[in-house]
Amino acid sequence: MNTETLIPKVGVVTDIRIDTPDVKTFRVVGLDGKKVFEHIPGQCAMLSVPGVGEGMFSITSSPTNTEFMEFSIKKCGCLTSWLHAMEVGQQITIRGPYGNGFPVETALKGKDLLFIAGGIGLAPLRSVINYVRDKRENYGKIQIIYGSRSKDDLVDYQEILDEWMQDEGVEVNLTIDREQEGWDGHVGFVPNYVKELNPDLSKTVLMCGPPIMIKFTLAGLKELGFQETQVYTTMELRMKCAIGKCGRCNIGNKYVCKDGPVFRFDELDELPNEY
Amino acid sequence: MLKLSLKKLDELFAAMAQSQALYIPADNGGQAQYLRWAPGMKMTAALNTVRSAKDFFFPQTEGLVNFKMTGKTIEVIDPRTEAEDFVVFGVRACDARSFSILDKVFLVDPVDTYYQNRREHGTIVTMACRQPEETCFCTSFGIDPTHPEGDAVCWMTDDALYFEAVTPKGEALKEKIASLFEESDDAAVKAQQAETKAVLDRLPLHTFTAEPLGGDVLMKVFDSPSWKSLSEACLGCGTCTFVCPTCQCYDVRDFDTGNGIQRFRCWDSCMYSDFTLMAHGNSRNSQVERFRQRFMHKLVYFPANNDGEYGCVGCGRCLAKCPISMNIVKVAKCLEGELK
Numbered sequence: 001m002n003t004e005t006l007i008p009k010v011g012v013v014t015d016i017r018i019d020t021p022d023v024k025t026f027r028v029v030g031l032d033g034k035k036v037f038e039h040i041p042g043q044c045a046m047l048s049v050p051g052v053g054e055g056m057f058s059i060t061s062s063p064t065n066t067e068f069m070e071f072s073i074k075k076c077g078c079l080t081s082w083l084h085a086m087e088v089g090q091q092i093t094i095r096g097p098y099g100n101g102f103p104v105e106t107a108l109k110g111k112d113l114l115f116i117a118g119g120i121g122l123a124p125l126r127s128v129i130n131y132v133r134d135k136r137e138n139y140g141k142i143q144i145i146y147g148s149r150s151k152d153d154l155v156d157y158q159e160i161l162d163e164w165m166q167d168e169g170v171e172v173n174l175t176i177d178r179e180q181e182g183w184d185g186h187v188g189f190v191p192n193y194v195k196e197l198n199p200d201l202s203k204t205v206l207m208c209g210p211p212i213m214i215k216f217t218l219a220g221l222k223e224l225g226f227q228e229t230q231v232y233t234t235m236e237l238r239m240k241c242a243i244g245k246c247g248r249c250n251i252g253n254k255y256v257c258k259d260g261p262v263f264r265f266d267e268l269d270e271l272p273n274e275y
Numbered sequence: 276m277l278k279l280s281l282k283k284l285d286e287l288f289a290a291m292a293q294s295q296a297l298y299i300p301a302d303n304g305g306q307a308q309y310l311r312w313a314p315g316m317k318m319t320a321a322l323n324t325v326r327s328a329k330d331f332f333f334p335q336t337e338g339l340v341n342f343k344m345t346g347k348t349i350e351v352i353d354p355r356t357e358a359e360d361f362v363v364f365g366v367r368a369c370d371a372r373s374f375s376i377l378d379k380v381f382l383v384d385p386v387d388t389y390y391q392n393r394r395e396h397g398t399i400v401t402m403a404c405r406q407p408e409e410t411c412f413c414t415s416f417g418i419d420p421t422h423p424e425g426d427a428v429c430w431m432t433d434d435a436l437y438f439e440a441v442t443p444k445g446e447a448l449k450e451k452i453a454s455l456f457e458e459s460d461d462a463a464v465k466a467q468q469a470e471t472k473a474v475l476d477r478l479p480l481h482t483f484t485a486e487p488l489g490g491d492v493l494m495k496v497f498d499s500p501s502w503k504s505l506s507e508a509c510l511g512c513g514t515c516t517f518v519c520p521t522c523q524c525y526d527v528r529d530f531d532t533g534n535g536i537q538r539f540r541c542w543d544s545c546m547y548s549d550f551t552l553m554a555h556g557n558s559r560n561s562q563v564e565r566f567r568q569r570f571m572h573k574l575v576y577f578p579a580n581n582d583g584e585y586g587c588v589g590c591g592r593c594l595a596k597c598p599i600s601m602n603i604v605k606v607a608k609c610l611e612g613e614l615k
Contacts, residue, residue, distance in 0.1 A: 004353075004388060005385050006339050006340065006387075006389075006527075006540075007339070007340045007351065007353055008340070008351065009351070010348075010349050010350075010351060050342035050344060050349060050529055050536040050538065051342070051344070051529050051531050051536045052529070053529065054527065054529075054538075076554040076555060077553075077554030080554070087347075089347050090347045091347055091348050091349040092349070093342070093349060093351065236553075237551065237553070237558055238550075238551045238552065238553045238558075240525065240526055240527045240540075240543075241525070241527065243385050243387075245380055245381060245387060245523070245525075246524060246525050246526070246527070246540075246543070247523065247524030247525070247543075247545065247572070248524060248543075248545070248550055248551050249551075250568075250572075250576065252497070252571075252576060252579075253575070253576035253577075253579040253580050270494075272494065272497045272498075274558055274559065274564065275558050
């Protein structure tokens with residue numbers, strides 16, 4: 001771990017992709033044109049625009065991408081609005097990686113995986129999805145259930161169509177909240193769709209999305225017979241230091257920045273419901 | 276043990292200040308405060324300083340990194356310089372213990388090098404307490420105010436100062452000042468310690484213990500209905516967190532100097548409504564949750580992560596300063612009552 005961790009490095013934004021009306025994906029490399037650091041899927045980085053602020057963002061690209069890192073960021077506050085107004089070539093600051101990440105080399109290895117995402121919740125899961133797609137031999141079947149408000153709000157839609165859906169052994173189930181012209185896929189909320197699809201109980205679940213989706217999906221999974229010990233999620237709380245010292249992202253005695261952001265639901269069960 | 280006549284106290288301070296900065300608790304407009312010693316400055320008779328001694332290692336505001344922005348480019352500038360050597364003289368046992376608690380936050384991996392830099396350059400000379408006050412309860416946390424921790428320890432009687440070096444840093448300081456002292460036995464110190472202990476036994480909080488909260492009671496205590504009534508009158512002023520020697524939460528902010536950006540950190544308070552506020556909501560929406568966070572952190576979360584050590588040293592500052600007279604003793608007692 002870098003002991004000068006509060007002092008960031010400079011990153012260059014080399015590409016900006018408009019994903020949805022309020023989500024853009026930024027490609028970032030160091031001043032030397034290479035990745036700023038290596039990471040585990042699910043880990044995060046502190047990005048900042050000096051003078052505007054610094055915030056924690058999940059790294060949406062897979063570690064198997066050797067050229068650059070990507071961040072899918074929803075415009076929802078001061079810093080993210082600034083990031084959305086950036087042009088290619090802009091420098092930002094970056095430090096990390098932070099957090100524990102998903103146990104891709106241990107608990108998840110050899111398992112059939114079920115990814116459940118809602119809206120921008122796909123961002124941290126995309127890192128894992130592309131990681132296991134690149135290391136296909138280490139994992140079983142992959143199912144991805146992803147929903148958004150509308151077709152236009154599906155993050156990474158083109159990549160889903162062109163790559164994920166073309167992969168053998170990868171099943172993708174998309175849904176949107178309401179009927180929309182030009183959409184002949186499933187319509188309905190994620191929790192109900194999961195129940196309809198009735199996934200096999202042997203699967204290990206990785207879930208991320210808005211709190212309300214998480215709440216109802218977890219309840220639905222339990223109804224289907226899933227145990228909390230086979231469901232992982234990734235959390236987000238306000239952070240300043242990202243190294244467990246500034247004291248605000250704790251849930252009970254665990255800090256989301258260093259003990260998380262990835263938790264299994266049985267671990268969360270032992271902690272106060274303060275998130 | 277070394278002994279020095281109090282008449283030679285000024286000489287002692289001068290000797291200590293010769294090769295490094297010296298800070299002593301002094302009177303500043305009627306309030307005890309650590310000030311940089313200069314010839315003529317007298318030590319205060321007050322028991323404790325209004326603000327704790329944590330400023331020396333974890334200052335209220337501190338520059339982290341500077342940025343120079345030109346067009347689309349950013350230059351990162353490390354503003355740190357090596358800290359100067361300094362001595363803090365007259366630190367009480369409670370504040371001395373707070374440093375080892377702060378160490379458990381800032382010196383665990385990844386090490387906070389800003390804190391570490393100051394810590395390495397600071398020598399702590401503690402002062403045994405003679406007249407503990409009614410708000411004192413350091414003994415509840417296993418602290419002996421008649422024999423504080425520190426690089427060196429002092430005892431003051433009516434006419435003399437006794438000095439004992441403890442660590443290599445303390446020994447190094449001792450070498451610089453030893454010529455002023457004479458060798459002495461510890462009879463006077465022992466007598467004074469016995470007197471102080473008799474006072475300690477009469478203090479209103481001397482039987483207080485947080486022991487029942489140290490175990491595996493997290494959820495039981497967290498869900499207690501008492502948090503609502505305990506926090507009802509809390510103003511959210513954050514005074515408790517600012518005077519607290521172990522409160523270490525901080526904010527990181529950017530300041531535009533007109534010529535660049537200074538990123539600094541400053542003390543923050545879990546009692547404030549924007550402490551956990553995010554664009555999409557707040558995980559601690561009301562003062563009940565913020566109030567609970569502070570006490571749970573000190574009495575349950577910190578011990579859970581640090582082999583049972585509490586995040587409180589019983590200095591009594593929050594008892595003395597809270598405008599609604601709420602305090603950690605009342606909170607702990609209330610919760611313990613419920614656990615029975």
